Amino acid sequence: MQDIIKKVIAVLALLGSTIIAQAQEEQAFVIKGQLGKHPQPAKVYIRYGSNDKAYFDSCTLKEGAFEYRGKAVFPAKVSLLLSRNGQKATWPYDELFFFIDSSVVQLTSKDSAATAEVKGTELNREYAQYARILDEKLKTTPPKDTMAFTDLPFWKALEAFVAGYPASPVALSELQSMSGGAETELEIQAVKDLYARLDPSLKTSAAGQKLIAGLEQKIRLLPGMTAPDFSQPDSTGVLTSLSAYKGKVVLLHFWASWCKPCRAENKHLREIYAAWRDKGFEVVSVSVDQDRGKWIKAIRDDKLEWKELSDLKPRNAAAELYKISAYPSTFLLDTDGKILIKDPAHDTLKMLLAKMLG
Template sequence: MRFLISGCLLLLCITGIAQPHTFTLKGKIGSLEAPAKLYLRYSINKTPHIDSVTLKRGVFQFTGKTDDPVPASLLLSRNGKPIQWPYDELMFYIDAGTLLINSRDSIKNAIVAGSTVNEEFRQYNRLMASIQSGESPYQTLKHEAAAVNRKFVIEHPASLISLTAIRFMSNDADTLPVFDSLLVLFNGLDKQLQAGKKGQELYASLQKKRRLLPGMTAPDFLQPDSTGKPFSLSSLRGRYVLLDFWASWCKPCRAANKELVKLYAKYQGKNFTMLGVSVDTKRDAWLKAVSDDQLPWLQLCDLQKDNAAAILYQIYGVPTTYLLDPSGTIIARNIHGKALEEMLAQLPLM
């Protein structure tokens, strides 16, 4: 399992002219009394907001301001203590005006009334839930999910949930033809939705993701090595390169390092190398991990909260790898373990 850099709701919102509007969330969850608490989490302009209320006879109310509909979640703590897994959680959209949220028992079963976007979101979730089966192979579920997403977008061209659906599909689109079909789907959306801030953000994201597909030239970047000397990815042209994004605090990364060390030793001296890019922000922790794991290949890190190379390569979780050919063309993305070994064995590594 890949270690997520940060947790986030995979939802989008559309914005027109940014004018703050008051929202009110009110409702009732059974007849719960103190110490039961309800927590509200959402983000506006990348600024997280967390609020809470203690329930009285199940009743609660939140108020605030938002520019547009924004994704949010309500989490119920029956004992009033900090939220712990498994969560009793409702995901929905905060919207201007008043939303009514009611349930007889738990927040996850609550119904949200008073908002078109939440009605569309409920329809979307109902469709996606119909295909969730642990008995089906992953690829089958993947294709079924893509079909449901595509159908929803075609039937709801003006819904901001369609932006969410396209983004979800883009995460699994691993060939140029499949990806380009998503651009066609985007172009079929309502023109106002396309032109809105979030529509344009999605379009820009799609363009960036397209440049990272197999067959495309890997974007070049410059980052300092452990001595502070700048190093460019393009300077490795002429060799096959495994570009590895990782972090000292990522346990799956550290486990993968052991296997990468073996592969590096096996192909050392051939036209193959590795380049590590750490998303660490603490120099000592980064260099200690390099030393402890005995990583002999070049390591880069800009020590910034948002690593520039990671942003360029749309890295949302580590470890993430890219395999490049001598011309700098991407051969594969996120290839690990046995699959990586088998691919390297087939390459002309002289």
């Protein structure tokens, strides 16, 4: 269970790395490292967020040494991965998370990134304390096949950290990370309750306000809520709104041509659509592609016959509105345009369609 939990933590941590508000002034930062004596072509890959953008860069090691310079809005959380052969890293990653600010951050280890000692910035001393609490929770949490959101060790660790460091930006960053996994009303409320325990300086910050706004948007996407309307051009350029399909049972489907699981899902959706389209069922797909040619080719290759929409922008407005962080993602809507369920399994979808459309 601990390996699974650590993988979840890594994913959530990256989601939380872009908590800084938009359009703030970026400042220079420096990361210096000595990771063993790894020669070229060994590389470190560096990921961080700033001004609501995700950055991904790399540095080649020279006898284990590297120096990386960039700009970001402080504080920002960084993921650094070591690739000994210089190629794209695969799971399990040799990965280290830490924070950057105007101080020089220095990383030192005998061999790996994950075990590197981090020096520089008070935030990293606080983050090290959070890591110690988390390790203890991981060791003392009995393994279970299923666990409630608030029983997970990383949630318990964050509760303990917030109690001791309510004014630490680390607490806000980790809470933003955890909020990505909150899907039910109870889970969202748990995040809001922990947010309420933060120092007022964090709650009134741009990042704190962004977090609470995101939670309020999540509530508007729960079952029983009216699906937020939007309009985007279809594959022929005609502006089309979701509300135009009110009166039908709609599967709102988010995907991309480059997403392999999405392409596999398209085959199953095509079969379901063929069985129910004449009984009042409709699929409305939103692609987060930016390349129109690749999007249109995927539609043709997968023989998709339902309405396809996309604004072809780097951050698709509909995907942002529905807080989509994984693909494919779906919402099943009833004839009144209300959300019934998010990401129903194929059998569940068929059962609900049979119940509603008979």
